[in-house]
Amino acid sequence: MPRGFSLDRHGDLTPRTPWLSPSEVLKLFGMLVLVNVTLSCPLNCYCQNKTGLVQCHVLATQQEIPEDVPHWVENLSLTGSNISVLQGSFFRYGMHLTNLTTLQLSNSNIQAIESKTFIDLPNLTTLDLSNNPLESLSNETFFGLSQLETLKLNNALREASQKQLFNSPWSEALRNLRTLQLGGNDFQAFPKDVLDLRSLQNIYLGNNSIKTIDKETILQLKEMKVRVYLSPNPIICDCRTLEMIQWLKNTSQSSEAQSLQCFSPPNLNGTLVFNLKTESFKCINEELETASYVFFGIVLALIGVIFLMVLYLNRRGIKKWLNNFREACRDQMEGYHYRYEQDSDPRRSNASGI
Structure with missing residues (x-):
């Protein structure tokens, strides 16, 4: 009987069904998974199922988040789009992104964020909204982000959004926030409201217009043991900021103190704060x-x-x-008045006497 054939019940030769080895089965299964991942990856995106990464360079004309983002994604990056209003429906209908821990939406022209936008992302720990011209925030923008540990708002907060953010009950919504990045937002002073975040450990305030930190804020920073990153800022180095300078020179809460430079007065412009001799003031x-x-x-x-x-x-x-x-x-005045009435012209009386 030829090899590869077998006899059927009628005695005829029939080709033998080939059996796959376990290694061949695994290879086939891997190919099927790879094909499935490739088919489920959105257009203009890079997907890697093993690490849970999805990176999308969205077209500048696109105003929505792709709807076919795979449910297994853990790290989602969407940059370069034109999402003027970030709506909660983007993450709500049919996406089921319960595994998502990192969301990057930088450079997406986001100007407003609706209420409870991120409520369907319960496991989100990192949110990057940097380089977006935020003009409007809801009081409940960060509602549902109780697990968030890192929030990046570099070059994102305009004057209106600053007031809305710090006047809203954001400290309760972000009660587990550890790191807050607020660089490049033109802050004129240290934003004291951030100290309501009782779990805060790091705050980045570089590229702002902060000239000094008052005594009360320094005491709170010491109490909370928050690490502060200030470089660069136009720091004033004189008697008014002496306490801040001494704190920066002696504390471990600012690792950038050795590179922080004075902006004024003019004779100290460019001088390292760490090299200042406070006795010379x-x-x-x-x-x-x-x-x-x-x-x-x-x-x-x-x-x-x-x-x-x-x-x-x-x-x-x-x-x-x-x-x-x-x-x-x-x-005295009555005496003068009486003599005047008796002799109103003394020269005349003197002349008549002669």
């Missing part, structure tokens, strides 16, 4: 001079009070003296 002499002026003012005020009290206690004698003085003046 002569702040002690200025404080003493200010204290001297204050002490001198207090002494003058006391003298004035004592003088007024003396006048008040001797008011009767002073009143009597004023009455006597007035009477004396009146008598």
